[in-house]
Amino acid sequence: MVTIRDVAREAGVSVASASRALNQNPNVTPETRARIQDAARRLRYIPHEGARSLTRRRCDAIGVVLPDLFGEYFSELVRGIDRVAHASGLQLLLSNMHGSPHETATAIRAMRGRVDGLLVMSPEGDGSHLHDALPHGLPAVLLNDDHTHGEASAVGIDNEGGARAITEHLVAQGYRRIAHIAGPRHNRDARQRQQGFVDAIAATIGERGPVIVPGDFTEAGGAEAARLLIAGRVPFDAIFCANDMMALGCMAVLEDAGLAIPDDVGVAGFDDIPLAGYASPPLTTMKVHIDELGAHAMTILLARMRDDGAAPTTHILAPTLVARASTARVKFDYRTPSRTHVATEGN
Amino acid sequence: MVTIRDVAREAGVSVASASRALNQNPNVTPETRARIQDAARRLRYIPHEGARSLTRRRCDAIGVVLPDLFGEYFSELVRGIDRVAHASGLQLLLSNMHGSPHETATAIRAMRGRVDGLLVMSPEGDGSHLHDALPHGLPAVLLNDDHTHGEASAVGIDNEGGARAITEHLVAQGYRRIAHIAGPRHNRDARQRQQGFVDAIAATIGERGPVIVPGDFTEAGGAEAARLLIAGRVPFDAIFCANDMMALGCMAVLEDAGLAIPDDVGVAGFDDIPLAGYASPPLTTMKVHIDELGAHAMTILLARMRDDGAAPTTHILAPTLVARASTARVKFDYRTPSRTHVATEGN
DNA sequence: CTGAAAGCGCTTACAG
DNA sequence: CTGAAAGCGCTTACAG
Known part of the structure; x- marks a missing residue:
């Protein structure tokens, strides 16, 4: 590959001058500068950034x-x-x-x-x-x-605050038996979101030991957790998933099981990934910017x-709350107001 | 920051030996190697990769x-x-x-x-x-x-082949007035997909000048193009979009206009981004791996x-064809077979 | 096995 | 304005 020495030789100057000309340094006469730039162009010279950063002490x-x-x-x-x-x-x-x-x-x-x-x-x-x-x-x-x-x-x-906010939203929508699908055990976000959920449930409903199912932040993990929930004896009318991907997997299983969202079960996620708005129904979530x-x-x-x-x-x-149809049992269910009523009765 | 010279001095050897010990070179006695590695650890030495790659001539x-x-x-x-x-x-x-x-x-x-x-x-x-x-x-x-x-x-x-395949799929589904929402004019993929579409329409339906609306590969662009199509006088019963993002924007506008997908209008995309499978109805597309x-x-x-x-x-x-509900007028409309019939009559 | 030296491709004081 | 020299932090023949 061609180096600055080749350019200097081609232009008949020292590498120091070549370097100066090529780096817009003012201490070069217009003529030599032109000669050097011509040589560089002719040789298709491209500076070695690795070497540059070594001497410039910045990359x-x-x-x-x-x-x-x-x-x-x-x-x-x-x-x-x-x-x-x-x-x-x-x-x-x-x-x-x-x-x-x-x-x-x-x-x-x-x-x-x-x-x-x-x-x-x-x-x-x-x-x-x-x-x-x-x-x-x-x-x-x-x-x-x-x-x-x-x-x-x-x-x-603020994962804890976000989890509290979305849990309170579920409660405000009338959900009372709210389960949580947690993220990976050692994941910091997951732990904080779970903590916020537990705190909010205690503060609003007064429940001390809400149902928590382990998850792994993947769509498959959310589906698996939803199956566990359905198979278990504990009743639930809403699920707060520690992230959106799990909520998507969760919703698919609920629907396959014949449970209507948000009427039979409300579902909420966390993150607000682009997919969340496209889910059916669109997913309520905490938007992490x-x-x-x-x-x-x-x-x-x-x-x-x-x-x-x-x-x-x-x-x-x-994070900020983005309320969508997946939890719209009370206020937001503009699409099927009648069913809302039925579901509320049903529970 | 600490360099290899610091390590060498600390271990009482030359930088050459330090380099050898640190790079698993066999030509070092176990004792000196240990001394050097100890020094490196004590000093929290981390090699300067920029300098390394300069001398090693690889990065x-x-x-x-x-x-x-x-x-x-x-x-x-x-x-x-x-x-x-x-x-x-x-x-x-x-x-x-x-x-x-x-x-x-x-x-x-x-x-x-x-x-x-x-x-x-x-x-x-x-x-x-x-x-x-x-x-x-x-x-x-x-x-x-x-x-x-x-x-x-x-x-x-193979954009052309892919576009031909999905166009043929639309024709096989019974769609006859197929419009195309193209990608950016100077985009190579977009041009090739358009070409494949034009060729397939000519080969199957015999139509020489199918409707082509300009687009830009964005969701908003797909929506805008769909509005243009609806506003225009030319009838259409299917739209092949040059990519999935435009197809998503397109579908939203069609539904807002009261057009049923796939019954009134079939919609197909290209790429098979993850969102495609989540759209409602799920989007038929060419999967680019x-x-x-x-x-x-x-x-x-x-x-x-x-x-x-x-x-x-x-x-x-x-690319491979992924047939989903958005074009399932004939064979795949397992959900609403009756409406399929109505729509076919309607056109 | 170990060290002194050259060199990777560049930039930048330092002289002139 | 220009050039010779040192140096950025490393590795690698070359001697010993």
């Missing part, structure tokens, strides 16, 4: 380490991150830790010397295991975490990269 | 340049790429060209010296403009292109990276 890139790259959730997250990063002329180096805590450390280490900052989302554990992996001196922001670790800032979601989460985290990272002396901070974003 | 990373990072399509594509890349221990450096042909060149150049290979998807133009931007000597594979450019291989989709497209391209790139003397190749993947 103009930021690393993003995620548990997965797939699905609407991460897609939106990356979109938000990219919006801010691109505006600052930064490239994104994405890394997939494939859900493995061990690979997280590997992925983070592989970023050293390639990026100027790091965005990390590690949904399991308390984040202290990240402390060892994070390169000392590299600005970092934890995504979806609710407190800082070492020098890393954090941007999180995922792209804003990403954009916000990136903005904070930029600030830290400029001033790395600043103390790490924590930001918590509030 | 263990591959660059992916896409028109956008958002949406299910790219999400699945990246998933497929990552599956293969990860198995080979390669990182992914993603770049978003934000739909701009100009930014494509910038994004590609920025990859020089950071990656060992390049995957590029540039949906507009004929790909020859890429020729100038692709660094000479860097293995590259074009995604979604149907012929090679320079040294770059290509992996494409997007993740396989990505995995396939990555596999080819790996082969090129091993043997860069090989001649560039072209691979075309065939």
Whole structure:
């Protein structure tokens, strides 16, 4: 491949001059600059960014380490991150830790010397295991975490508050026997959402031990949990799923079982992925502004990269309730008002 | 930040020995190796990958340049790429060209010296403009292109064949006045799908100038096109949309207008994004095996990276028909067989 | 087995 | 304005 030495030789100047001309440095006469640029064009010279960043001590890139790259959730997250990063002329180096805590450390280490900052989302554990992996001196922001670790800032979601809000919505709709399909046991979001649910049930209905079925954040897991619920003896008239994908799987099973949504059973999710609005009936959920989460985290990272002396901070974003037909037993069931009545009687 | 010199000093050896010990090189006595590894651990040393790749002349990373990072399509594509890349221990450096042909060149150049290979998807133009931007000597594979450019291989989709197949399906279902909502004018996929549609209509129905409404691959664009169709005087009993997102927007408008799908109007899309199966009614579409497209391209790139003397190749993947309820006027309308009859009479 | 040296491709003080 | 030199952090022949 052609290097800056080739360009310098072709133009009859030193590599120093070539570098200056190619980098818009003013200390070059127009003539030599033109000669150098011509040579570069003729040789189809493209600078080696790896070498550049080694000497410039900056990469103009930021690393993003995620548990997965797939699905609407991460897609939106990356979109938000990219919006801010691109505006600052930064490239994104994405890394997939494939859900493995061990690979997280590997992925983070592989970023050293390639990026100027790091965005990390590690949904399991308390984040202290990240402390060892994070390169000392590299600005970092934890995504979806609710407190800082070492020098890393954090941007999180108010999962507990969100879970409380949607549970209260179910209660307000008249549902009284509300079950919860939880997320993965070690997942931080899942635990917090479950906690918010339990608290809200206790505060509103006064029930101390609501039904909680384990789940795994997948559509199949939601379906399986719904089957368990139906097979069990405990009656229920609503299900709050810890995320939307499970709610979708859950709804399919309920309908197959002949249960009408929202009349026999109300269903609510969490996240508001695009699919949620297309489900039939459309799914009530807590909208997590995922792209804003990403954009916000990136903005904070930029600030830290400029001033790395600043103390790490924590930001918590509030999700918002999106009430749709899947829980519209009382107020929102504009489509089949008669059936609402029947169902209410039926329960 | 701590460098290998710090480790060497701490362990009382030369940087050469430190490097060897840290890279599992056998030429180190167990004792010195242990001493060096201890020092590295104590200092929390993490190697500078940028410097490593400069001397090793390889980055263990591959660059992916896409028109956008958002949406299910790219999400699945990246998933497929990552599956293969990860198995080979390669990182992914993603770049978003934000739909701009100009930014494509910038994004590609920025990859020089950071990656060992390049995957590029540039949906507009004929790909020859890429020729100038692709660094000479860097293995590259074009995604979604149907012929090679320079040294770059290509992996494409049989859009024409797919469009013909789904058009024939509509005809087989009894639809006779089939309109097409096209994709962006300069988009290669869109043009090929339109061509396949036109050919199939001519071959089956004998119609030479079927109705074609411009679109833009977005949901809003599909809705707008559907409104145009309804407002126009030309009768239609089916719509083949150039992609699924437009089909979704299209269906919403049709239903609002009181048209029953599939009885009054059949609707078909292209891509089979996950949303397609969730639409009501579920959408008939051509499944493009997007993740396989990505995995396939990555596999080819790996082969090129091993043997860069090989001649560039072209691979075309065939999409498969997924018949769902949105076109089930004749055979698949298991839900409302009576209405099928009515609708057929009605037309 | 170990170390001194060269070099990867670039940029940037430092002289002139 | 221009060039020679040092250096970014590493690896790898080359000697010993």
